[in-house]
Amino acid sequence: MHPRSSLTSLFNSTTSSLEFQLMPKMITDQELDFNPNYLKLYYGKLFPFTDIFRWMSYGNDGKHPGCDSSYFGRREFSFTLENDIYLRFQSFNNALELENSIKEKSPFKIDIGPVYTVDPAKRHAYAQGDNKVFAPVERELIFDIDMSDYDDVRYCCSGADVCLNCWPLMTIAIKVIDTALRDDFGFKHILWVYSGRRGVHCWVCDQKARRLTNEQRAAIADYFRVYKGNENTHKKISLTGAALHPFLATSYTSVLKHFFEKNLLTSQNLLATEERYEKILDMIPDESIASKLRGKWQDSRRSSSTKEDINVVRWEQCKQLLQSGKISHKDYEGALKRLCSAILTPG
Template identity: 55%
Template sequence: MSVDAAELEELLKIYYSRLFPYSPYIKWLSYNNNEYLSKREFCFTLNGDIYLRYKSFSNVDEFKKELKAVNPFKIDVGAIYNVKPKDHKSFKSGSFAAVEREVVFDIDMTDYDEVRYCCSDAKICSDCWVFMKIAVRIIDEALRHDFGFKNLLWVYSGRRGVHCWIADESARKLTNNGLYKGSLILLFV
């Protein structure tokens, strides 16, 4: 099914006014802490690839009001900063910094194009989805057993694969250099 931008804009107005799960979404991203929420960056992509960065909100009502007003085509969830992202311009260069963010793994169906026999590129059918199911089971087991993570959220990415959000506090506080657990190290590049 193909939807043009004007149709999508109208459908999104309905979605944001009637269906978007505001409270669970904000509860998840704030860890029930409005201080976290107020320091988390959101980026909205509007029709025409217009980007609104450094958005931050004090509560679910502010977030809901903004979403309904700007009607974004895409919402990107950013890090938690040391100050409110919407106030980032009032700080000296270098004093605005990310202090936490979830570790996110992205598994794309295109990673399996060499072994898939049914589809290619972003196309996905029930036969090739088996590769995603196997990858999720293996990575989930490793993250839980080898690294001890408990708060994993697996979501369909919306196009060609899945994302795993690791929300454990120990994961959110990791540096860019990687994870270390015993003798196993996983680097993020």
């Protein structure tokens, strides 16, 4: 399980991250036209201007001695207006300025960017030779997990569609990544938000996270990228060998094993057809093991002697083969961890 691709860089040329999705919910089978009046009502009655200001200030709100009163004013906001008009480098000194600007412009989307050395709205006043070069200095550590990245292990939906059967994949991702961020990296201030579309965003807000360099951010992202692959290059996992990645060793015991066996197998019919179980067999580089499994799973298709769910039957056959075959008993549990984790970690 890993954050699916978009770790936000401190030095990205565009803002991304916390996106307030503002289109009204579909209430009929026909797509509704967007009503700007709903948006004005939302900004006028519901939008949490004060809470956003308090959060993005991190105590630098001017209410106590020693705080950096310029901090919030050096934060970049960007607005996407009607007809895809994009406004970057918006900045505000306080919650009231933020509120007035948003109510006036009524943006369809709001993105929150880095904190810069100077007010981004006044960036042109600072030449590159000046002591105050315009550059980003802080940015939350942000992960974007998209449901469509799990299309190789979910069969109830695809693309932007989600349902109650596949959304638990997001829940598991949150549990696993949140635990690793806290236990393995020592982060404490973590916010998870629905992306508004088909996934979730993770904001790590600790001061040490906000001050990470691009290289450090990339290293954290790589920590979660345990298995790699794409639609043209299948993941290959070694069922034995080196110690399991600590990230997976912990998450398998605490979360993944139970979820895989009690939920994912049957809710997604993961091993129900040849087309589906071949995706899993393709992960196993040892052809003798893959071939034996293929034979057992083909036999179970022809057998009508059991009323058990076919997915459960085939997974039990997999476990029995691994336990009794060329893999030693010592490596049996590790092999299951690797296989289960690889299935739950789309490449």
